[in-house]
Amino acid sequence: MRRPADLRRPSAAPLPLLSALAATAVLLTACGTEHAGPGSTDARASASRDGTRIDDPGKDGVRITSLTLPSASPSPDRGDSVSADQLATEADSGVFAAYEVTNDGSEARTYSVVFTFVSGDGGAVTNQTETVRDVGPGQTVRGTVRAGRLPSTAPRVTGAEVLEVTTVPAGEAPAEPGTCPPSGxxxxxxxxxxxxxxxxxxxxxxxxxxxxxxxxxxxxxxxxxxxxxxxxxxxxxxxxxxxxxxxxxxxxxxxxxxxxxxxxxxxxxxxxxxxxxxxxxxxxxxxxxxxxxxxxxxxxxxxxxxxxxxxxxxxxxxxxxxxxxxxxxxxx
The missing domain is CATH 2.60.40 (Immunoglobulin-like)
Known part of the structure; x- marks a missing residue:
């Protein structure tokens, strides 16, 4: 049994396998694996993809500022081949969004944000949750959220949205996994x-x-x-x-x-x-x-x-x- 969540149901429209293989092969052969943390910029990502600015009004102080998608065609000067099994186990989709969290309140808060990556018909392809801790009053914190691995049958991601935002006082937020509060x-x-x-x-x-x-x-x-x-x-x-x-x-x-x-x-x-x-x-x-x-x-x-x-x-x-x-x- 699962507690129901108010999330969009992923779209069932399939993405042609060749397009998925080609798109991910570009990432593996030309760029390698990327790790973009909150507020960081990966030079390899910006060199191989175009980030599209998004005019997003946001929700509850959180808004998406840009969306980065992988190239849809393989590099013409590389003949490396990538198997479907390798893609399923090794590849990141290369899709990520930049976001901003602004605290307009009077006390420091910790934000839990559900982002949804959507396809052209508006259906959710995948949802990802990010926790942004200790955002002070009047402070804006920037970060990135990745779509992660996607199956070869997933539709192509064309957009991203802020789906749900919950906030708690920073001093009362559950401790971050792997850490221990002063009380023990x-x-x-x-x-x-x-x-x-x-x-x-x-x-x-x-x-x-x-x-x-x-x-x-x-x-x-x-x-x-x-x-x-x-x-x-x-x-x-x-x-x-x-x-x-x-x-x-x-x-x-x-x-x-x-x-x-x-x-x-x-x-x-x-x-x-x-x-x-x-x-x-x-x-x-x-x-x-x-x-x-x-x-x-x-x-x-x-x-x-x-x-x-x-x-x-x-x-x-x-x-x-x-x-x-x-x-x-x-x-x-």
Whole structure:
């Protein structure tokens, strides 16, 4: 099961195989592999492709400024051949877009942006998500997003759009993967599962520090709307029994001791049932692992319908290893 996302469905129109082979062969034989990070410019890319400027009004402070596409014809002075198998496993499509993120607010924010690369008929070819961290008030940050590998049957990309933007206060953003906050405790949310109106999102608590951490009971939650104001009228239930019996039995909360590198999980459970009244959508949830813990704001986009209920399950230890290949960082 997957949590539904409001994304365009990829276009099914096929791209002729010869065009795909030719376009990617130019990249492999003439340019090699490229790595363009946020705010960077790759000289090889600009030498072999033409970036098209885009007059994009943008969305929520994010706009695309240019789109770069690979050449549609092979280089006449190179006779190198590339097999379809090589293209499928080695080649990057060579498609990327430059973007700008501007923070017009009064506090530093972290942005999560879904970009969609589209074909000539407007259908989505692929979606890519970029996280832009710590954008200060009045600051503009520039970067690039790549379409990545595309199958040979994918239609030719002709455009790019900003599909979805979510922002959280920079000080409450989930820690970047592979990093550990000063507290030594990392909180995050997964993409969740969905089926027949039942929704389940996992909250994850990782001890990435060097000291044991003990948590007991349920995560503390604040439900927030688009303006980061509290959402009223939703009852937060301890356990999932008041929502469904399909998520398994409710276990009583117990003390969970996490040694460095160990993890715990809790679950958010609800139903998207719509009856009389106004459906409630909660884009943001501010989470504290327990009383006194630092808040972390996650974006599970709770589509609660008109049920007015959200179940939360207690922390339970998991087998997931937080830092098996490195030493967990010092923490206070």
């Amino acid at each position: 405790i990392r909180v995050s949310a997964d993409q969740g599962d969905a089926a027949m109106g039942l929704r389940v999102v996992g909250l994850h608590l990782d001890n990435c520090g060097k000291r044991p951490y003990t948590v007991e009971g349920y995560p503390l939650l604040e439900l927030l709307d688009d303006a980061f104001q509290p959402v009223d009228g939703v009852e937060i239930l301890h356990g999932s029994g008041g929502i469904t019996t399909g998520a398994g039995p409710d276990e009583p909360p117990r003390p969970v001791r996490l040694n460095p590198g160990e993890s715990a999980t809790a679950g958010l459970v609800w139903r998207k049932t719509t009856g009389f009244g106004t459906p409630v959508n909660v884009p943001y949830v501010r989470v504290r692992a327990q009383e006194g813990a630092d808040p972390v704001t996650v974006t599970p986009h709770l589509d609660l319908g008109t049920t007015g209920k959200l179940g939360v399950r207690p922390w339970e230890k998991t087998e997931r290893q937080v830092c098996p290949d490195r030493t967990c960082r010092d923490s206070g």
